[in-house]
Amino acid sequence: MVPVDKEGFIQLRELEKLIRKDTILVSIMHANGEVGTIQNISEIAKVVKNSGAIFHTDAIASTGAIPVNVKELGVDALSIAGNQFYGPKGSGALWLRSGLRLIPLMDGGIQEGGRRPGTEDIAAIVGMGKAAELATKNMKERIEKLSGLRDALIKGILGKIDHVVLTGNSSQRIPHHASFCVEFIEGESMLMMLNLNGIAVSSGSACTSKALKASHVLLAMGISHELAQGSLLCTISLDTTENDIDYVVETFPPIVDRLRQMSPLYAKYIKEKKG
């Protein structure tokens, strides 16, 4: 596992140290779906190439959202998923540099050149192709719209609520993504309150996960267990409006306030502050 810094960026020096002579594959996410951080994949690719290992990137959170060009990135393999850019759920693709051969994970079929057995879902494939075409065609406008709304959301939440941190980097992040950690309260209760108000978000808190464990992503970024409990992830779609963002920015602070009034951690903090 390659360590990351507090904004979720891969530490190149550490990566260099970790790659051994017998390392055959390095796989690093292009953008992280939980904190939105976009890695500098082309820089990382140079390091990996020098070592002779194969470099794969998981570009599921980035493809369709920002320009993704395998040549510019310098990768050997790249994964995408159609549902991330308004294509059908269940569609996806693995791009492989020509000449790169792989041993299939599943055997028993001749489909996809023997790489993966199973009858291809033609409708999903066509749907993903069309979605990719539209995403490419409208990328500039989409980025402008989404990043504008995202920045308004970040500004609104950080401005209106105390003791909230943005997770990830403020500019090197996917355009439709804003993530936070709210101190003194827990993610699931925030989620439920927001949901009751018609706002659908998600959280990486222990309580929201099936394993009841805090997000390994946030912990790897040096965020404490306690703060990670208050994690909140908002994604913005092309259908989201400025009014929607205003509504979230208006609705969220009283919810935080209400939960903090119930929180023994907040009570402790206030006491310490006074004392």
Next chain:
Amino acid sequence: MPVYSDKVMDHFTNPRNVGEIKDADGVGEVGNPVCGDMMTFYIKVKDNKLEDVKFKTFGCGAAIAVSSITSELAKGKTLEEAAKITPNVVADELGGLPKNKFHCSNLGWKALRKAIRAYATKKGITVQGLDEKGEEEDDEHEEGSTCSA
């Protein structure tokens, strides 16, 4: 997000007895924020009865609902009656809890008993139904142990 019963949602959206009792007769704090749940119960005792019960909770929807119903169940009861409240009673009262949220009902029970024990120790009295040692304190100091469902 788990599917909660109407009763859980009711107690989550309108929790009863939230707050602190400044001059509480007993305080019980359980859980830790690492697991995502932490509860503090405050009790006020008069004539061997729980005259007032208040709580503060850091946690999920179930944790808040559990705290609320536990406080409601305990309020007005004698110490002995309150000591009979078990995690099962709490979960049943709430119309059931999702399996992986059951440990939350344990926390409500623990916090209440801990507050009663604090009072009993202070007064030098024995409350029937409450072990002397503190059976509910077994695992809460081990980090992460209360996280497992």
